[in-house]
Amino acid sequence: MNKAELILEVQKALGDETTKAAAERAIEAVLESIKKGVKKDKAVQVIGFGTFSVAKRAARMGVNPQNPTEKIKIKASKTVKFKAGTGFKAVL
Numbered sequence: 001m002n003k004a005e006l007i008l009e010v011q012k013a014l015g016d017e018t019t020k021a022a023a024e025r026a027i028e029a030v031l032e033s034i035k036k037g038v039k040k041d042k043a044v045q046v047i048g049f050g051t052f053s054v055a056k057r058a059a060r061m062g063v064n065p066q067n068p069t070e071k072i073k074i075k076a077s078k079t080v081k082f083k084a085g086t087g088f089k090a091v092l
Helices: 003-014 019-039 086-091
Strands: 043-046 050-059 060-064 071-074 077-082
Touching: 003 019, 019 043, 019 050
Parallel strands: none
Antiparallel strands: 043 050, 050 077, 060 071
């Protein structure tokens, strides 16, 4: 499912009185709120769905994809991790 399909599903779930534009604004608001929450609090927990959190990646050595014999140093970085909640896992 892509974002456009998600918007249509949200529109259907909210009923006939909801427009596609309103469903899109709702999804954008949720996604922006998750981004802000992870940035500010380092974690966003949605009970029954899952938890978004910040994870640190350590610096490491890698291989240059253009020249496989050449080693390169990859800097430490941050990424977002998602851990599915029990309600979400039960659906699968």
